[in-house]
Amino acid sequence: xxxxxxxxATLSVSPGERATLSCRASQSINSFLAWYQQKPxxxxxxxxxxxxxxxxxxxxxxxxxxxxxxxTLTISSLQSEDFAVYYCQQYSLWPRTFGQGTKVEIK
Amino acid sequence: EVQLLxxxxxxxxxxxxxxxSCAASxxxxxxxAMSWVRQAPGKGLEWVSPIGSSGGGTFYADxxxxxxxxxxxxxxNTLYLEMNSLRVEDTxxxxxAKEGTSYYAEHWGQGTLVTVSA
Numbered sequence: 001x002x003x004x005x006x007x008x009a010t011l012s013v014s015p016g017e018r019a020t021l022s023c024r025a026s027q028s029i030n031s032f033l034a035w036y037q038q039k040p041x042x043x044x045x046x047x048x049x050x051x052x053x054x055x056x057x058x059x060x061x062x063x064x065x066x067x068x069x070x071x072t073l074t075i076s077s078l079q080s081e082d083f084a085v086y087y088c089q090q091y092s093l094w095p096r097t098f099g100q101g102t103k104v105e106i107k
Numbered sequence: 108e109v110q111l112l113x114x115x116x117x118x119x120x121x122x123x124x125x126x127x128s129c130a131a132s133x134x135x136x137x138x139x140a141m142s143w144v145r146q147a148p149g150k151g152l153e154w155v156s157p158i159g160s161s162g163g164g165t166f167y168a169d170x171x172x173x174x175x176x177x178x179x180x181x182x183x184n185t186l187y188l189e190m191n192s193l194r195v196e197d198t199x200x201x202x203x204a205k206e207g208t209s210y211y212a213e214h215w216g217q218g219t220l221v222t223v224s225a
Contacts, residue, residue, distance in 0.1 A: 032209070032210075034211035034212075036152075036212070043202055043215040043216065043217055043218055044144075044152065044202070044212070044215055045215070046207070046211065046212060046213050046214070046215075049207060049208075049209065049211045049213075050209070055213065087151065087152055089152075089154075089211060089212075091209055091210035091211050094166045095154060095166070095168055095169070096154040096157075096210055097154070098151055098152040098153070098154070099151075100151050101151050
């Protein structure tokens with residue numbers, strides 16, 4: 001099983017600042033990586049797939065990068081609606097696995 | 108607009124059974140793979156089981172293999188998850204998801220809570 005590790009576990013950021021979230025795979029997953037956002041009491045929402053392709057309706061302040069084992073989700077200027085938990089997910093091999101999540105909270 | 112509506116969750120005793128359903132609308136159901144993903148209270152996400160567009164291509168997480176069965180009825184635009192021999196650790200919100208062009212969850216339902224407790 002491919003283990004996905006996200007860091008930091010919690011990121012404290014002020015509105016308008018940049019947030020950088022990291023995700024590491026235990027073995028190469030090429031570009032088979034997705035990112036999701038989840039707010040309390042809601043289902044996850046797809047943000048990004050194939051590392052850097054934004055899902056429908058996702059604003060341009062979200063961007064993704066990386067290849068192989070190291071990946072990054074960047075939120076260029078945090079808005080109030082961006083405070084949430086973010087998960088990365090690999091879909092290179094079954095079982096598809098998620099990271100444990102990074103909580104982005106208001107500083 | 109894609110809509111996924113799960114039902115069938117509830118309280119069940121250990122060793123019991125439940126069948127979850129997911130009614131899909133707003134897209135051509137028979138053309139897309141679907142999945143079940145779960146989230147235990149206060150925990151992260153676990154991919155339980157995907158199924159291909161025609162009903163093949165099923166996989167199961169080790170934690171549910173031999174106990175859960177995923178299926179679909181394309182004539183009814185409905186996805187199912189048959190859960191047997193339920194354990195306390197199966198307690199979670201179960202989400203139905205429509206897959207995208209690859210093996211990621213493009214759209215999610217609102218989830219249905221399964222509680223396994225004596």
